[in-house]
Amino acid sequence: MKIIFFTLLLFVQSCASKKMSPNVSEQEINSQSEKAYNEVKAKSKISQNAEWTAMLNRVAPRIAKASGENFKWEWLLIESPEVNAWCMPGGKMAVYTGIMPVLKNEAALAAVLGHEVAHATKRHGKERYARAVTGNIVGLVIGGAAVLGGQFLCKTQTCKSLTALSGAAAGFAIAFFDRKFSRGDETEADKFGQEYMAKAGYDPSEAIHLWERMGAASGGKAPPEFMSTHPSDVTRRKNLTEWLPQNQALYTKSPNQYGLGEVIR
Numbered sequence: 001m002k003i004i005f006f007t008l009l010l011f012v013q014s015c016a017s018k019k020m021s022p023n024v025s026e027q028e029i030n031s032q033s034e035k036a037y038n039e040v041k042a043k044s045k046i047s048q049n050a051e052w053t054a055m056l057n058r059v060a061p062r063i064a065k066a067s068g069e070n071f072k073w074e075w076l077l078i079e080s081p082e083v084n085a086w087c088m089p090g091g092k093m094a095v096y097t098g099i100m101p102v103l104k105n106e107a108a109l110a111a112v113l114g115h116e117v118a119h120a121t122k123r124h125g126k127e128r129y130a131r132a133v134t135g136n137i138v139g140l141v142i143g144g145a146a147v148l149g150g151q152f153l154c155k156t157q158t159c160k161s162l163t164a165l166s167g168a169a170a171g172f173a174i175a176f177f178d179r180k181f182s183r184g185d186e187t188e189a190d191k192f193g194q195e196y197m198a199k200a201g202y203d204p205s206e207a208i209h210l211w212e213r214m215g216a217a218s219g220g221k222a223p224p225e226f227m228s229t230h231p232s233d234v235t236r237r238k239n240l241t242e243w244l245p246q247n248q249a250l251y252t253k254s255p256n257q258y259g260l261g262e263v264i265r
């Protein structure tokens with residue numbers, strides 16, 4: 001019995017590593033992403049801060065539009081001390097209230113959303129998600145234990161709390177919430193993030209100041225996502241300064257200029 005199991009396991013692993021992932025369509029990834037998002041939505045405390053909610057409701061659609069991507073966009077403001085924000089493949093975003101005091105103004109929120117949205121529009125981690133989705137479908141068939149497996153495999157709290165997810169959606173959640181992007185992906189997200197905020201009508205120079213504040217706020221400890229494999233503060237500043245003139249030009253051409261927008265108190 002054991003031999004059969006391990007043979008099956010080896011077969012599954014070899015299938016999973018043998019480029020099964022490209023067969024998983026973007027539609028499938030987005031559908032698992034939507035399940036995970038709905039689960040987060042059901043299990044999170046949604047912020048009652050009217051001012052911050054209104055701000056997110058202004059900024060998120062502007063960034064979405066500036067990205068030029070035709071996703072089924074949605075966003076949430078989650079009540080949590082975590083300094084975090086994310087955008088899943090397919091355009092499901094969340095901002096945690098813990099990040100708001102660090103942002104200090106609306107343009108910085110646009111910069112963070114721009115960065116997160118760029119990870120989604122540039123399909124960062126697509127292969128990783130595809131592999132996770134495939135792996136867990138097969139795992140579910142064999143062991144029927146993907147849900148339990150998810151609990152053990154999850155590293156972050158958000159991932160662990162998604163216990164109702166099974167199979168492919170659990171695989172997606174693990175791949176998404178425990179994700180680490182490559183340094184190259186982070187740089188690309190910074191680049192397009194600054195472009196999106198400028199096109200959305202926010203002063204792109206604020207991206208430079210935001211990342212400085214984020215660095216200071218983290219105090220050497222890495223908040224989720226932004227600081228994992230991020231470019232060094234010096235490189236990030238250098239890059240954002242280098243891209244600034246072209247993004248200032250986009251900002252000037254945008255139909256509305258909001259500058260730094262409203263202050264976050």
Ligand SMILES: [Zn+2]
Pocket residue numbers: 115119181186189225226
């Ligand atoms: Zn990032």
